[in-house]
Amino acid sequence: xxxxxxxxxxxxxxxxxxxxAPRMAAGFASVDLTAGRFVAYGxxxxxxxxxxxxxxxxxPVRWPTVRQGGAALGLSVLGFTGYYLLxxxxxxxxxxxxxxxxxxxxxxxxxxxGKPKGLRWAALVPGLALTLAGLxxxxxxxxxxxxxxxxxxxxxxxxxxxxxxxLVFWTAFAILNxxxxxxxxxxxxxxxANWLGVATGLGGLLLWVANGTxxxxxxxxxxxxxxxxxxxxxxxxxxxxxxxxWNVASQRLSASLCGQLIxxxxxxxxxxxxxxxxxWPAPVQWAACVMFTLGILATIQAHR
Numbered sequence: 001x002x003x004x005x006x007x008x009x010x011x012x013x014x015x016x017x018x019x020x021a022p023r024m025a026a027g028f029a030s031v032d033l034t035a036g037r038f039v040a041y042g043x044x045x046x047x048x049x050x051x052x053x054x055x056x057x058x059x060p061v062r063w064p065t066v067r068q069g070g071a072a073l074g075l076s077v078l079g080f081t082g083y084y085l086l087x088x089x090x091x092x093x094x095x096x097x098x099x100x101x102x103x104x105x106x107x108x109x110x111x112x113x114g115k116p117k118g119l120r121w122a123a124l125v126p127g128l129a130l131t132l133a134g135l136x137x138x139x140x141x142x143x144x145x146x147x148x149x150x151x152x153x154x155x156x157x158x159x160x161x162x163x164x165x166x167l168v169f170w171t172a173f174a175i176l177n178x179x180x181x182x183x184x185x186x187x188x189x190x191x192x193a194n195w196l197g198v199a200t201g202l203g204g205l206l207l208w209v210a211n212g213t214x215x216x217x218x219x220x221x222x223x224x225x226x227x228x229x230x231x232x233x234x235x236x237x238x239x240x241x242x243x244x245x246w247n248v249a250s251q252r253l254s255a256s257l258c259g260q261l262i263x264x265x266x267x268x269x270x271x272x273x274x275x276x277x278x279x280w281p282a283p284v285q286w287a288a289c290v291m292f293t294l295g296i297l298a299t300i301q302a303h304r
Contacts, residue, residue: 004252005300007245008261014242016268018084018234019100020276022091025230027223028213030088033231035208038081040235042201045194048240062187064195071180072192072199079173080196080239081203086166093159096273101138102163104266104292107131109171110259111299114178119256119303127260127299134263134291137284174262178255181247189247197240253303260299263292 018037025033064072077083090099108131111124181192218224249258267289274281281289 001252001303004249005257005261008249008253008258009264011242011245011249012262012264012266013268014238014245015265016270016272017238018087019091019096019269020272021230021234021238022088023096023273023276025223025227028218028221028227030085030092031207031211032213032218033227034081034085034088035204035212036227036231037084037235037239038200038204039208040231041080041197041239042204044236044240045197045201048190049194049198062191068184068187068195069199072195073203075173075177075180076196076199076203078169079177080200081207083166083169083173085207086162086169090159090163090166093155094163095159097138097270099159099163099166100266100269100273101135102160102167103170103269104138104263105135106167106171106174107259107262107295108135109167110174110262111256113171114175114255114259116254116256116303119254123302124256124299127295127297127302130291130295130298131260131263134288134295137288137291140284174259175255177246178250178258181250185251189251190244192247193240193243196243200239257299257303260296263296267292 021037022030022033087099087103108128111128115121115124181187181189184192187195213221218227221227246258249261253261270281270285270289
């Protein structure tokens with residue numbers, strides 16, 4: 001259980017990077033950033049699968065069946081290409097803090113939808129209440145450049161709507177992915193991450209071919225080097241490595257406990273955002289972070 005908890009928290013720390021990536025790659029199109037991230041993820045996955053084919057490798061390489069490949073493709077849209085494109089578009093319209101707050105409600109939905117049958121609802125109430133209290137505090141906190149007044153009402157609310165769709169995508173991914181890896185213990189966490197990576201890389205490539213910026217034009221854009229580094233960081237770190245860690249957590253923990261650990265993504269996203277803009281959180285935001293942390297601890301205790 002401890003291994004699963006630590007893996008889930010580490011995955012959240014890596015996922016938090018994706019919230020500041022659009023700011024770090026400012027000036028580049030949302031589609032290009034999304035495609036760049038997932039092509040990097042796919043390339044890493046293919047590289048690791050080719051490495052596993054080296055002579056004398058044990059255990060032998062396992063390849064997905066048609067049905068398993070279809071599951072990887074479907075989940076890659078929910079948890080990666082579709083979700084992140086929506087998130088990048090939302091951050092473009094509504095800033096970082098409010099989308100991070102809305103995505104931060106994923107633990108609540110996953111906890112409610114993925115509760116183990118043997119766990120009493122009453123045991124989840126403390127963690128759920130603390131998480132909701134943290135969300136309420138964050139909702140009333142100042143949001144700086146991400147606020148509606150700074151961005152404009154229509155664009156801002158469009159971003160909020162896009163964030164809600166992204167919320168549905170990743171909630172479905174968390175529950176379905178957890179169920180899949182628990183039904184297939186013969187498929188290792190790294191193996192499943194690589195299968196998802198190949199499917200996600202194909203999706204990212206198709207997205208770029210359909211609506212991306214030509215390579216020559218991208219390369220001529222100011223800041224292209226930084227853009228490539230951001231794509232590699234969130235493609236390898238926040239996608240490939242984070243997916244392995246999340247699969248480890250999903251294999252060892254219930255969906256409801258995994259869902260609560262997603263709060264760490266919100267905490268790290270806020271931390272990275274504040275670090276990027278160079279100011280400390282307001283007292284109410286500190287209080288919200290404390291509530292989130294206590295909510296995680298209460299939920300862990302409920303599942304013991």
